[in-house]
Amino acid sequence: xxxxxxxxxxxxxxxxxxxxxxxxxxxxxxxxxxxxxxxxxxxxxxxxxxxxxxxxxxxxxxxxxxxxxxxxxxxxxxxxxxxxxxxxxxxxxxxxxxxxxxxxxxxxxxxxxxxxxxxxxxxxxxxxxxxxxxxxxxxxxxxxxxxxxxxxxxxxxxxxxxxxxxxxxxxxxxxxxxxxxxxxxxxxxxxxxxxxxxxxxxxxxxxxxxxxxxxxxxxxxxxxxxxxxxxxxxxxxxxxxxxxxxxxxxxxxxxxxxxxxxxxxxxxxxxxxxxxxxxxxxxxxxxxxxxxxxxxxxxxxxxxxxxxxxxxxxxxxxxxxxxxxxxxxxxxxxxxxxxxxxxxxxxxxxxxxxxxxxxxxxxxxxxxxxxxxxxxxxxxxxxxxxxxxxxxxxxxxxxxxxxxxxxxxxxxxxxxxxxxxxxxxxxxxxxxxxxxxxxxxxxxxxxxxxxxxxxxxxxxxxxxx
Amino acid sequence: xxxxxxxxxxxxxxxxxxxxxxxxxxxxxxxxxxxxxxxxxxxxxxxxxxxxxxxxxxxxxxxxxxxxxxxxxxxxxxxxxxxxxxxxxxxxxxxxxxxxxxxxxxxxxxxxxxxxxxxxxxxxxxxxxxxxxxxxxxxxxxxxxxxxxxxxxxxxxxxxxxxxxxxxxxxxxxxxxxxxxxxxxxxxxxxxxxxxxxxxxxxxxxxxx
Numbered sequence: 041x042x043x044x045x046x047x048x049x050x051x052x053x054x055x056x057x058x059x060x061x062x063x064x065x066x067x068x069x070x071x072x073x074x075x076x077x078x079x080x081x082x083x084x085x086x087x088x089x090x091x092x093x094x095x096x097x098x099x100x101x102x103x104x105x106x107x108x109x110x111x112x113x114x115x116x117x118x119x120x121x122x123x124x125x126x127x128x129x130x131x132x133x134x135x136x137x138x139x140x141x142x143x144x145x146x147x148x149x150x151x152x153x154x155x156x157x158x159x160x161x162x163x164x165x166x167x168x169x170x171x172x173x174x175x176x177x178x179x180x181x182x183x184x185x186x187x188x189x190x191x192x193x194x195x196x197x198x199x200x201x202x203x204x205x206x207x208x209x210x211x212x213x214x215x216x217x218x219x220x221x222x223x224x225x226x227x228x229x230x231x232x233x234x235x236x237x238x239x240x241x242x243x244x245x246x247x248x249x250x251x252x253x254x255x256x257x258x259x260x261x262x263x264x265x266x267x268x269x270x271x272x273x274x275x276x277x278x279x280x281x282x283x284x285x286x287x288x289x290x291x292x293x294x295x296x297x298x299x300x301x302x303x304x305x306x307x308x309x310x311x312x313x314x315x316x317x318x319x320x321x322x323x324x325x326x327x328x329x330x331x332x333x334x335x336x337x338x339x340x341x342x343x344x345x346x347x348x349x350x351x352x353x354x355x356x357x358x359x360x361x362x363x364x365x366x367x368x369x370x371x372x373x374x375x376x377x378x379x380x381x382x383x384x385x386x387x388x389x390x391x392x393x394x395x396x397x398x399x400x401x402x403x404x405x406x407x408x409x410x411x412x413x414x415x416x417x418x419x420x421x422x423x424x425x426x427x428x429x430x431x432x433x434x435x436x437x438x439x440x441x442x443x444x445x446x447x448x449x450x451x452x453x454x455x456x457x458x459x460x461x462x463x464x465x466x467x468x469x470x471x472x473x474x475x476x477x478x479x480x481x482x483x484x485x486x487x488x489x490x491x492x493x494x495x496x497x498x499x500x501x502x503x504x505x
Numbered sequence: 506x507x508x509x510x511x512x513x514x515x516x517x518x519x520x521x522x523x524x525x526x527x528x529x530x531x532x533x534x535x536x537x538x539x540x541x542x543x544x545x546x547x548x549x550x551x552x553x554x555x556x557x558x559x560x561x562x563x564x565x566x567x568x569x570x571x572x573x574x575x576x577x578x579x580x581x582x583x584x585x586x587x588x589x590x591x592x593x594x595x596x597x598x599x600x601x602x603x604x605x606x607x608x609x610x611x612x613x614x615x616x617x618x619x620x621x622x623x624x625x626x627x628x629x630x631x632x633x634x635x636x637x638x639x640x641x642x643x644x645x646x647x648x649x650x651x652x653x654x655x656x657x658x659x660x661x662x663x664x665x666x667x668x669x670x671x672x673x674x675x676x677x678x679x680x681x682x683x684x685x686x687x688x689x690x691x692x693x694x695x696x697x698x699x700x701x702x703x704x705x706x707x708x709x710x711x712x713x714x
Binding site for chain 2: 154156157159160163164166167170179180182183184185186187189190193194196197198200201204205207208209212214227229230233257260261316319320321322325
């Protein structure tokens with residue numbers, strides 16, 4: 041793992057030092073070759089399930105999400121290359137080196153087997169993301185960057201206090217496995233305080249209540265292709281950080297309490313998502329609120345327990361494909377229109393038919409209509425809620441999902457069919473970009489109708505770990 | 506001895522809630538750095554050179570010297586001297602700060618765990634709440650930064666109280682946190698004032714729905 045990190049950082053550094061676009065792209069190609077080789081090495085080199093360097097582990101959770109990260113990051117790189125075709129070389133190389141560093145830092149979070157190492161890599165993702173968000177160097181980008189760095193740092197510092205509490209209650213252990221063994225005998229009130237601090241702090245990365253706002257602002261200000269990585273890979277990093285604490289707490293007396301908190305956080309996130317999906321006038325913020333809503337569903341799944349945990353994991357995996365696809369479609373849309381304003385952009389179906397179909401199909405999948413894989417996960421979560429007899433949660437979730445469905449449908453219909461009031465730059469944009477974004481959507485739809493035995497086994501393994 | 510330093514740390518937090526001049530904020534942040542240095546040195550597990558180097562870098566170099574100097578530079582450059590609105594806000598802040606102190610003491614009392622140094626936990630919690638109060642109740646960005654620095658100091662104080670298996674890892678994490686605060690101060694010093702000309706959080710309202 042250490043060699044992987046060093047090699048990835050060196051390649052990002054070489055992209056930063058490059059003087060031509062070709063050299064940056066070559067560094068990028070090498071970087072993704074390293075990611076692919078690393079994934080293959082873990083899966084076929086007998087490293088799967090083993091530890092590395094005392095601080096990392098190639099477990100099922102980290103490996104599955106790393107493969108997803110590598111795929112999404114590669115798509116983001118390719119789309120960014122077209123997106124920044126006319127960009128100044130200094131900004132171009134800085135953006136791509138930060139993209140590679142962000143991918144590396146996220147991978148560090150995925151594989152970390154030590155609660156302090158997870159925290160360190162999460163903090164590193166803040167640094168890399170801040171550079172990407174500030175890419176445009178406008179007043180808006182600066183404001184979003186400032187808010188992102190400030191709120192993330194405050195949140196992460198709060199989470200760190202929680203981590204220290206957890207460690208001190210578990211005789212100074214920092215590794216997840218020994219933490220899990222020792223928290224069982226810990227003071228429940230102490231554990232509850234620690235969990236609350238960690239959950240509150242990491243919510244800024246997972247884009248759930250209470251610190252969800254900065255994720256939305258970050259996606260708004262960052263270049264559209266990078267938003268695809270921020271709203272999937274980085275959100276997944278926050279999810280994994282919380283999920284590992286969730287597994288640690290499973291043997292503690294405070295676990296039941298943590299599950300109740302997760303349900304509350306999930307419902308509030310879902311409510312905020314539903315409310316702001318109707319209010320916002322910007323397609324990127326709109327998709328970001330959809331991330332808040334989906335992560336709310338995931339939190340409810342974790343909180344409800346049983347098959348809800350399996351469903352939550354499956355939901356996160358499929359959401360990665362769907363959301364990255366839609367964010368990349370937004371990047372294609374940005375080539376054509378001046379901005380992302382919902383009340384001005386329209387008639388997309390006749391301007392870019394492929395892109396519009398990508399949006400419509402993406403919407404159907406995002407709204408969890410069959411054959412969407414999100415239908416499978418949401419149905420499983422609802423089944424578990426019914427099995428537990430939590431009817432009030434069921435009622436609130438269904439009501440909020442109805443609002444979400446109405447909001448998303450109305451917005452996407454406006455994009456495709458309302459008269460366009462915005463300036464159109466290049467109606468003959470490169471359709472292959474829309475097609476490539478749809479490839480990610482197709483992958484999600486395949487998972488909707490057929491979940492490979494291997495994936496089922498891996499998720500089972502993660503849930504039972 | 507350590508207890509006196511911890512009490513002094515609490516006093517700085519209470520004073521932070523009533524002072525309105527930014528120079529005082531910078532002085533308090535510096536003073537907290539010196540207090541943390543003294544506590545960290547007194548609590549060193551053994552004379553380990555790597556740990557000692559980390560402690561000196563984190564507290565003396567960054568918390569007591571560099572960060573306060575940057576704060577003074579920000580004050581000079583932006584010419585902001587005090588929090589917006591004086592008078593009643595002082596009393597309200599003091600009440601909120603004392604309520605936070607009472608809440609921290611109550612939680613510490615109810616937890617009453619033998620395995621943890623409860624005084625450090627209580628003070629760290631109070632620092633966290635004080636920082637959050639400063640961020641939420643004050644309007645200017647400068648106060649928000651000081652709030653964040655206070656939270657960081659509270660976290661550092663608690664980290665000195667716990668014995669972990671790998672203290673070097675904890676120190677690295679703290680160092681990264683300090684790096685973030687310096688980055689933030691740098692952004693404020695070199696970018697925000699140039700681009701937005703803002704000393705007021707109300708000016709940062711372009712990114713919204």
